Amino acid sequence: xxxxxxxxxxxxxxxxxxxxxxxxxxxxxxxxxxxxxxxxxxxxxxxxxxxxxxxxxxxxxxxxxxxxxxxxxxxxxxxxxxxxxxxxxxxxxxxxxxxxxxxxxxxxxxxxxxxxxxxxxxxxxxxxxxxxxxxxxxxxxxxxxxxxxxxxxxxxxxxxxxxxxxxxxxxxxxxxxxxxxxxxxxxxxxxxxxxxxxxxxxxxxxxxxxxxxxxxxxxxxxxxxxxxxxxxxxxxxxxxxxxxxxxxxxxxxxxxxxxxxxxxxxxxxxxxxxxxxxxxxxxxxxxxxxxxxxxxxxxxxxxxxxxxxxxxxxxxxxxxxxxxxxxxxxxxxxxxxxxxxxxxxxxxxxxxxxxxxxxxxxxxxxxxxxxxxxxxxxxxxxxxxxxxxxxxxxxxxxxxxxxxxxxxxxxxxxxxxxxxxxxxxxxxxxxxxxxxxxxxxxxxxxxxxxxxxxxxxxxxxxxxxxxxxxxxxxxx
Amino acid sequence: xxxxxxxxxxxxxxxxxxxxxxxxxxxxxxxxxxxxxxxxxxxxxxxxxxxxxxxxxxxxxxxxxxxxxxxxxxxxxxxxxxxxxxxxxxxxxxxxxxxxxxxxxxxxxxxxxxxxxxxxxxxxxxxxxxxxxxxxxxxxxxxxxxxxxxxxxxxxxxxxxxxxxxxxxxxxxxxxxxxxxxxxxxxxxxxxxxxxx
Ligand code: SF4
Numbered sequence: 229x230x231x232x233x234x235x236x237x238x239x240x241x242x243x244x245x246x247x248x249x250x251x252x253x254x255x256x257x258x259x260x261x262x263x264x265x266x267x268x269x270x271x272x273x274x275x276x277x278x279x280x281x282x283x284x285x286x287x288x289x290x291x292x293x294x295x296x297x298x299x300x301x302x303x304x305x306x307x308x309x310x311x312x313x314x315x316x317x318x319x320x321x322x323x324x325x326x327x328x329x330x331x332x333x334x335x336x337x338x339x340x341x342x343x344x345x346x347x348x349x350x351x352x353x354x355x356x357x358x359x360x361x362x363x364x365x366x367x368x369x370x371x372x373x374x375x376x377x378x379x380x381x382x383x384x385x386x387x388x389x390x391x392x393x394x395x396x397x398x399x400x401x402x403x404x405x406x407x408x409x410x411x412x413x414x415x416x417x418x419x420x421x422x423x424x425x426x427x428x429x430x431x432x433x434x435x436x437x438x439x440x441x442x443x444x445x446x447x448x449x450x451x452x453x454x455x456x457x458x459x460x461x462x463x464x465x466x467x468x469x470x471x472x473x474x475x476x477x478x479x480x481x482x483x484x485x486x487x488x489x490x491x492x493x494x495x496x497x498x499x500x501x502x503x504x505x506x507x508x509x510x511x512x513x514x515x516x517x518x519x520x521x522x523x524x525x526x527x528x529x530x531x532x533x534x535x536x537x538x539x540x541x542x543x544x545x546x547x548x549x550x551x552x553x554x555x556x557x558x559x560x561x562x563x564x565x566x567x568x569x570x571x572x573x574x575x576x577x578x579x580x581x582x583x584x585x586x587x588x589x590x591x592x593x594x595x596x597x598x599x600x601x602x603x604x605x606x607x608x609x610x611x612x613x614x615x616x617x618x619x620x621x622x623x624x625x626x627x628x629x630x631x632x633x634x635x636x637x638x639x640x641x642x643x644x645x646x647x648x649x650x651x652x653x654x655x656x657x658x659x660x661x662x663x664x665x666x667x668x669x670x671x672x673x674x675x676x677x678x679x680x681x682x683x684x685x686x687x688x689x690x691x692x693x694x695x696x697x698x699x700x701x702x703x704x
Numbered sequence: 705x706x707x708x709x710x711x712x713x714x715x716x717x718x719x720x721x722x723x724x725x726x727x728x729x730x731x732x733x734x735x736x737x738x739x740x741x742x743x744x745x746x747x748x749x750x751x752x753x754x755x756x757x758x759x760x761x762x763x764x765x766x767x768x769x770x771x772x773x774x775x776x777x778x779x780x781x782x783x784x785x786x787x788x789x790x791x792x793x794x795x796x797x798x799x800x801x802x803x804x805x806x807x808x809x810x811x812x813x814x815x816x817x818x819x820x821x822x823x824x825x826x827x828x829x830x831x832x833x834x835x836x837x838x839x840x841x842x843x844x845x846x847x848x849x850x851x852x853x854x855x856x857x858x859x860x861x862x863x864x865x866x867x868x869x870x871x872x873x874x875x876x877x878x879x880x881x882x883x884x885x886x887x888x889x890x891x892x893x894x895x896x897x898x899x900x901x
Contacts, residue, residue: 266780
């Protein structure tokens, strides 16, 4: 019998084109997602070298990062020009580059448009057992389907466009096992925030993490995407969840997914991907579901996680001196005093969106809390940004948009929005935002913006309370 | 890619842990469609603090930066490496780097050198007054005070950096192997060709 292998080893081994003596491998890339921000210089490089795109059929381009989330068409159905000339120029560059290099392009006003990491799974472009790359670190997201997916820089984007491969060295493997049953009010987002708190922002560094255990198995694909999305926030190269019947049911019938005989062959192959009994990981971390509460961040690193019932820590309580220093800086930036109860922190902004939490289940969870309620008067700005045009349509079909607007939220067009301070959606300096995105870095949501990462239900609850609050108090 | 084998000069003693790429270059600077000119936005939030090392004439034009653990974590933006290069930085020394950043750094001929925390502490001290020397050939970081720290580097990366090798050109030499793989792939996993929409 052959040696037992982990899911990661199986995917890796299936993609080795060539191995060099030093162990570096040329790895074939099955899927390449392209967006407007990290691609212009790559296409420029191809043009300068007179190179073509090797596999345009395996490449999909969609704009998301820089696109404003306000209405894209006027009352006559004509495109509304983007006000910021630099953003407009970047979008035009992608609109030019995609046809020039023969790449499929989803237009900004197409209902299929959305955040790359929402569009890939939704279209059936992202599949189990594939290698997926994109010039965006949250590409790890697609690992929720059992794909080896990771973010790359622009030079690598150019490299993949030209060769459909990457030169990589094998990462170490880690198992993060979450066993037990999630407590009431605890969502996939809380699980991944908790994991990040346990591992630390660099805890997964050099590793590909496979998330296992009864909690992960019980999650929907959308929840698994949320978890794998933030693998990068605990430093991992990629996250993985072994594909199972839940995964196959999710993929079946999606537009770009295999069908007919191909489907049967694909499922048969996908079933072989699970980690073999007896296979070993370089590191194993076990987490008890009972320890996970609705969670929130207090600082400027995603590892700064607390249960919502917690208090702002005293920097001197950390053993590591450099962490003490970092905590002091974080608290200064965040305008927080040690000892403050998290539930006493007022928020002026609410952002429900990003590739972590903008799929239909996320919007349903937030709407569930907001139904029949209104945002507090001190909340000045509350927006919901669906992950794609199709998510938006479905939410409208279910009447969720009305629940949000009745509660005082703005209902926006799909895009990255306030996840990153790049397009017009920004949190004003010095103000706080309860945000369903993935990063609470200094300036991430705009210069001086203070971010508290939470789940969609927690963000909705914060909107109603006007401060960070325990969603469990809202249980109907 | 430009060949690089030695870096010598002053070093910005930054020292902080978890310097993310949003700190290295904030997102508002990413609207550019070229690689040049990003130095202006580099380390914007750190430079907003009076007395910061980047605006201290003592360190003007320093080619080296010294930082804490997990340098370059966060967003995959290669703009971080471009911004640092545009600022005149050729090497970063830290106890650890994010995987994506070290890849991006390498592809832009920016040395990302890993040394243990004790060495970093020492270099932070030296950097305040004196120059630091990095020799890629011998894989050493030295100071005028006889400090000598050896670092590891992947031999392939070392070769590419010293010879300024274009990685895409190198991979394209394996075109035949890629074609063989592709043929095998369409036979074994035909469903991988996406359904047209
Ligand atoms: S939503 Fe945020 S994290 Fe996701 S792709 Fe967009 S910018 Fe990146």
